[in-house]
Amino acid sequence: MTQTEEKKTGNGTKFKKMRSILLKIIAAIVIVIVLFLGIVYIMNVISTNSEKKQIEPYGQHVSVDGKNMNVLIQGDGKETIVLLPGYGTAAPALDFKLLIDELSPNYKVVAVEPFGYGLSDGTEKDRTTENIVSEVHEALQQLNINRYMLMGHSITGIYGIDYVNKYPNEVIAFVGIDSSVPTQPGVDVKFPLKTFAFLKKSGLQRLAVKFGGSPYGELAFDDRTVEQMTMLSNKNSNSSTMLNEMDHISSNFKGAQGLTFRKDLPLLLFVQADNQGVPGWIPLHEGQIKDSVHGKVVIMEGSHYLHHTKFKEIAENVRTFMKEAK
Numbered sequence: 001m002t003q004t005e006e007k008k009t010g011n012g013t014k015f016k017k018m019r020s021i022l023l024k025i026i027a028a029i030v031i032v033i034v035l036f037l038g039i040v041y042i043m044n045v046i047s048t049n050s051e052k053k054q055i056e057p058y059g060q061h062v063s064v065d066g067k068n069m070n071v072l073i074q075g076d077g078k079e080t081i082v083l084l085p086g087y088g089t090a091a092p093a094l095d096f097k098l099l100i101d102e103l104s105p106n107y108k109v110v111a112v113e114p115f116g117y118g119l120s121d122g123t124e125k126d127r128t129t130e131n132i133v134s135e136v137h138e139a140l141q142q143l144n145i146n147r148y149m150l151m152g153h154s155i156t157g158i159y160g161i162d163y164v165n166k167y168p169n170e171v172i173a174f175v176g177i178d179s180s181v182p183t184q185p186g187v188d189v190k191f192p193l194k195t196f197a198f199l200k201k202s203g204l205q206r207l208a209v210k211f212g213g214s215p216y217g218e219l220a221f222d223d224r225t226v227e228q229m230t231m232l233s234n235k236n237s238n239s240s241t242m243l244n245e246m247d248h249i250s251s252n253f254k255g256a257q258g259l260t261f262r263k264d265l266p267l268l269l270f271v272q273a274d275n276q277g278v279p280g281w282i283p284l285h286e287g288q289i290k291d292s293v294h295g296k297v298v299i300m301e302g303s304h305y306l307h308h309t310k311f312k313e314i315a316e317n318v319r320t321f322m323k324e325a326k
Helices: 003-054 097-103 129-142 156-166 193-202 204-212 223-236 240-247 249-256 281-289 311-325
Strands: 060-064 067-074 080-084 108-113 148-153 171-177 267-272 295-300
Touching (some): 060 129, 080 097, 108 129, 148 156, 148 311, 156 249, 171 311, 193 204, 204 223
Parallel strands (some): 171 267, 267 295
Antiparallel strands (some): 060 067
């Protein structure tokens, strides 16, 4: 064997050893990842089963479409306010608690948890505006609630504009809490639904939430309420019902683009002062009230969830606005 051949043989042997080491490293990494995912999955299953026993009931169940819809009623005022949540709010009746406590001395407050939210059942029915609006209305009919202000956060601006047009003899006013506008830009996004479903089923979603810090930490909620909202968030976030609604967000916005609020309907809109994500956020809302006989935009400093920090101001503005509307 020549020197050149010996060198080639030696290089070949080194390459085989390096490849063998590299394959072993890759195999070890794969094993670690599989073990990690397995542990996360098992812990998620255990935690989910444990939390089912710890979630405390609140409100009452109403039968809608053969399923249970949860509704919390607080206060016994002569006038009624129906509260609807923004998209993805895991426990609406608890999320609205600070605002409900401010409103209930003067109003009968009805917090409706649509299917897939809070303690309500999930559903396989498509989360179109038509279905959601119809189901909420049926729940109110079951409770003999036929005259009310419709008040809601975020996506309720889309469902609500459809609702007030379908049931004009029932809704006496609409109040939006940083509510969505049909013509706002950026709603034609295609969401990675399969990825979100995997994150939930694998337990990675729970892990991310655990190490991401509580979104309620510096708010006025008591510890018990925060604990319940966290568990309900683990249960409901990215559920099949929630993901179905996410899949219909774009089409629901498009379906609402031809709708406007009635001119004779009192319209009160609380709007975040500095929304970095949606250009022209305040003008969009001002456009909604421009033809209203009694319309008002109230600009507030705070996050998208204005009712978490501005609950006192919102309640006071609602009382004053409705007195003026009369």
